[in-house]
Amino acid sequence: MFRKVQEVSMILLDKAARAAYDHVVAAKAAKKAFFEQRRTTEDSKRRKFREDLERREAARSHEASASQERDFSRLRKESARLMAEEMERRRRQIEEDEKEQRRRRTQPAPSMDRPAASGEPSKKKARVRTPRNDLEPKGFAHGTTAEEFDAFEADILEKMRTSGRRPADDSQVKKEVQEHYLIRKWSPANWRRGERRRNDRDARSTKGKCP
Numbered sequence: 001m002f003r004k005v006q007e008v009s010m011i012l013l014d015k016a017a018r019a020a021y022d023h024v025v026a027a028k029a030a031k032k033a034f035f036e037q038r039r040t041t042e043d044s045k046r047r048k049f050r051e052d053l054e055r056r057e058a059a060r061s062h063e064a065s066a067s068q069e070r071d072f073s074r075l076r077k078e079s080a081r082l083m084a085e086e087m088e089r090r091r092r093q094i095e096e097d098e099k100e101q102r103r104r105r106t107q108p109a110p111s112m113d114r115p116a117a118s119g120e121p122s123k124k125k126a127r128v129r130t131p132r133n134d135l136e137p138k139g140f141a142h143g144t145t146a147e148e149f150d151a152f153e154a155d156i157l158e159k160m161r162t163s164g165r166r167p168a169d170d171s172q173v174k175k176e177v178q179e180h181y182l183i184r185k186w187s188p189a190n191w192r193r194g195e196r197r198r199n200d201r202d203a204r205s206t207k208g209k210c211p
Contacts, residue, residue, distance in 0.1 A: 012018055 010017070
């Protein structure tokens with residue numbers, strides 16, 4: 001400690017040493033002031049740069065938000081348009097289906113007798129003839145039993161007997177049957193022949209069943 005005090009005393013007493021010391025102190029002070037000023041300047045620039053950066057980031061964020069909002073709005077409008085088009089398409093389809101159903105309900109059924117369209121071959125209606133039993137009289141109504149015919153014949157004979165007429169031959173009986181019962185081309189001989197054949201067939205069938 002004493003040594004340091006002695007050195008300081010020697011410097012202060014020596015003008016040249018004191019001048020050199022003052023120069024060193026002034027240089028240090030100038031250097032410190034320079035750094036302080038530079039730091040202040042740098043802080044101001046840095047602050048300005050930071051503020052500018054924050055401002056640009058805020059503007060970019062706002063622009064991004066606005067762009068995102070515009071995209072959302074465009075997507076909402078596009079979705080609404082597509083939904084409206086789909087609903088319109090379904091409505092038209094339903095209307096067309098209803099019109100088609102009404103047209104089918106009101107359209108008359110196609111007739112078999114209607115002539116074919118031009119360019120198409122006409123189709124004639126096929127006639128199905130009911131097969132007749134060989135034992136039935138020719139021209140007599142299909143399905144008429146012998147009992148019904150006997151009743152017809154008895155009725156005609158009774159009317160002729162009541163009126164005082166007598167059947168001269170089979171043609172007169174045939175005429176009466178045609179007038180009263182609308183039976184065509186009937187012959188009593190054919191009917192009697194059929195009855196005999198029927199009876200013979202029944203007899204053969206009964207005989208075949210006997211042990």
